[in-house]
Amino acid sequence: MSDDVRVRAAPAPSGSLHVGNVRTFLYNWLHARHTGGKFVLRIEDTDTSRFTEEAYHAVLEDLRWLELDWDEGPEVEGPHAPYRQSQRTDLHKRAAEQLLADGAAYRCYCTKQELDERRQQAMAEKRRPGYDGRCSRLTAGQIEAFEAEGRASVVRVRVPNVGQSTYEDLVIGEVKTDLEQIDDFAIVRSDGAPLYHLAVVVDDGMMQINHVIRGDDLLSNTPKQILLHAALGNPVPRFGHLPQVLGPDRKPLGKRHGSTSIADFREAGYLPDALVNFLALLGWGTADDTIMNREDLIARFKIGDVHPSPAMFDTKKLDWMNGEYIRLLSDDELTRLVTPFYLKAGLIGESPSPQEQAKIEAATPLIKTRIRRLDEASALVRGLFGRVDIDQQAGAKVLGADHVGELFTRTTQALGAVQPWDKENVEAALRAVAEEMGLKPRTAFAPFYVAVSGSTVSAPVFDLMTLIGRDECLARIALAQEFSRALQA
Numbered sequence: 001m002s003d004d005v006r007v008r009a010a011p012a013p014s015g016s017l018h019v020g021n022v023r024t025f026l027y028n029w030l031h032a033r034h035t036g037g038k039f040v041l042r043i044e045d046t047d048t049s050r051f052t053e054e055a056y057h058a059v060l061e062d063l064r065w066l067e068l069d070w071d072e073g074p075e076v077e078g079p080h081a082p083y084r085q086s087q088r089t090d091l092h093k094r095a096a097e098q099l100l101a102d103g104a105a106y107r108c109y110c111t112k113q114e115l116d117e118r119r120q121q122a123m124a125e126k127r128r129p130g131y132d133g134r135c136s137r138l139t140a141g142q143i144e145a146f147e148a149e150g151r152a153s154v155v156r157v158r159v160p161n162v163g164q165s166t167y168e169d170l171v172i173g174e175v176k177t178d179l180e181q182i183d184d185f186a187i188v189r190s191d192g193a194p195l196y197h198l199a200v201v202v203d204d205g206m207m208q209i210n211h212v213i214r215g216d217d218l219l220s221n222t223p224k225q226i227l228l229h230a231a232l233g234n235p236v237p238r239f240g241h242l243p244q245v246l247g248p249d250r251k252p253l254g255k256r257h258g259s260t261s262i263a264d265f266r267e268a269g270y271l272p273d274a275l276v277n278f279l280a281l282l283g284w285g286t287a288d289d290t291i292m293n294r295e296d297l298i299a300r301f302k303i304g305d306v307h308p309s310p311a312m313f314d315t316k317k318l319d320w321m322n323g324e325y326i327r328l329l330s331d332d333e334l335t336r337l338v339t340p341f342y343l344k345a346g347l348i349g350e351s352p353s354p355q356e357q358a359k360i361e362a363a364t365p366l367i368k369t370r371i372r373r374l375d376e377a378s379a380l381v382r383g384l385f386g387r388v389d390i391d392q393q394a395g396a397k398v399l400g401a402d403h404v405g406e407l408f409t410r411t412t413q414a415l416g417a418v419q420p421w422d423k424e425n426v427e428a429a430l431r432a433v434a435e436e437m438g439l440k441p442r443t444a445f446a447p448f449y450v451a452v453s454g455s456t457v458s459a460p461v462f463d464l465m466t467l468i469g470r471d472e473c474l475a476r477i478a479l480a481q482e483f484s485r486a487l488q489a
Helices: 019-035 053-065 089-102 112-124 140-149 196-206 216-232 262-267 272-280 294-300 315-328 331-344 354-367 374-385 392-398 404-416 423-437 441-453 461-468 470-488
Strands: 006-009 038-041 105-108 154-157 164-169 173-178 186-188 211-215 238-242
Touching: 006 019, 006 211, 019 038, 019 211, 019 238, 019 262, 019 272, 019 294, 053 262, 089 105, 089 154, 089 186, 089 196, 089 216, 154 216, 164 216, 164 238, 173 216, 186 196, 196 216, 211 216, 216 238, 262 272, 272 294, 272 315, 331 354, 331 374, 354 374, 354 461, 374 441, 374 461, 392 441, 392 470, 404 423, 404 441, 404 470, 423 441, 423 461, 441 461, 441 470, 461 470
Parallel strands: 006 038, 211 238
Antiparallel strands: 105 154, 154 186, 164 173
């Protein structure tokens, strides 16, 4: 096996990747890039009840969107192809036959009913209800009888019942397990299909994976896999187990915490660099670490520095970080990224007209400092792309005040005289009326947000009014004034 670091991401596609899995893949990727090693993508697609081709392509799309490029794997290939586990079944079966021939494994003919009965008996006698190794002691005659009977069999690994499995975990330190606590575990089903432990160990061995970095929910599997590597004559990889990511309720992050798939984050308008930065710091780094680009992450990341305690997923921190990354974008890049969100919101057509494109570009500097996610942009600029109905709640709260009627009347006269129609002159006209009426800015300007955008939430009102134009602004103010009169009637 090469001394160069070789790590792998091994998703079992059933949909878009979950952020917990992606954090694990990211740490593998960072470890490979930091050490100059190789990052291998292997698709574990043998569970036909969950796997779909659509899910397979979704995994590739998620990883590409996050820019976690792989050195070997699907669509890249490499010296250890194929990289889809379903195409490696013959290799797994040959390994099982080798283990049987070497005496490291044996066929177990116990039926499910027999196993259940012995398990219940062990529990009644307050013994550990694991497999008792009965078929490991079968005589040749008993085996022959079972075969003649046509009994189905699984293949189990012989586990020594004395001694310990000991290894130095890259994250949590020394791990010891008494072998007597490990049953002779199955590696091939009765229908001949290889099980997880066999497939993953065979593939890791043949692909020369020498660092296995994965979630600590798989910690209990490690002694079994170490035994299986040794039985197959593989160099045993170094293992590192990452603590889980917890939600606000301090339970492992899951669907009950809301949208946590990469597709959901992408659709909500998070940037891949921001998500990578956030996930990297979710269990690694110091309290002072915040915005770190990929080059910085690669340069500093060491797997041994991963914190052994669970990490808390803080959506507010992610939103803040994403907003910081948005402000690092050029106006041209932000315009390109928000345009699909305007289309989704129905603000523009599939192919924006020159006038729409000009508005999109003009709005970008106005929203840049006000959004944390790309999907927030549409609400701020919707008044720019056409007249919108006044939100009833915002209208009742703002336009029902006693001063609004006079404010609109005076401002309509002032705006009619503005020349030229630009931000400075529009702002000066509105501020002059507010001063004449003795109104504070918030009280004076909130009605214009509602009038021109239909809501109290929008891009800066002076800029918005400038882009909308005098005639349309006056028409919207007139409608808002009617709304105000109806409230006071």
